[in-house]
Amino acid sequence: MSDDCLFCRIVAGEIPATVVHETKTTLAFRDIAPQAPVHVVLVPKLHEPHAVALAERAPGELTDLFVAAGEVAVAEGIADSGFRLLFNTGADAGQTVFHAHLHLLGGKPLGPLA
Numbered sequence: 712m713s714d715d716c717l718f719c720r721i722v723a724g725e726i727p728a729t730v731v732h733e734t735k736t737t738l739a740f741r742d743i744a745p746q747a748p749v750h751v752v753l754v755p756k757l758h759e760p761h762a763v764a765l766a767e768r769a770p771g772e773l774t775d776l777f778v779a780a781g782e783v784a785v786a787e788g789i790a791d792s793g794f795r796l797l798f799n800t801g802a803d804a805g806q807t808v809f810h811a812h813l814h815l816l817g818g819k820p821l822g823p824l825a
Contacts, residue, residue, distance in 0.1 A: 718810035737779045748818030761800040765811040789817035
């Protein structure tokens with residue numbers, strides 16, 4: 712855990728979030744600035760700065776994020792209609808919180824990526 716990391720503080724319960732799913736290794740909560748009708752952020756409880764670092768250190772926890780994303784998609788009713796999973800890695804990609812996290816977006820046609 713990093714004391715100055717927003718997502719670590721959410722995982723620790725220090726900052727409130729609307730949690731929609733939790734496992735031993737992951738936490739999923741609603742994005743505070745949703746970009747789609749369903750926009751959930753899934754984070755590993757282990758702090759790593761981005762997805763590649765997480766894959767290098769704990770590949771099983773990266774797998775856990777994808778399994779959790781599938782479970783959230785089912786719970787949110789978008790598993791059959793489709794959804795997008797997105798990692799931003801680094802500032803140039805738009806990453807603003809440097810704790811690996813996976814965005815799950817859906818609930819409407821999203822169109823192609825820009």
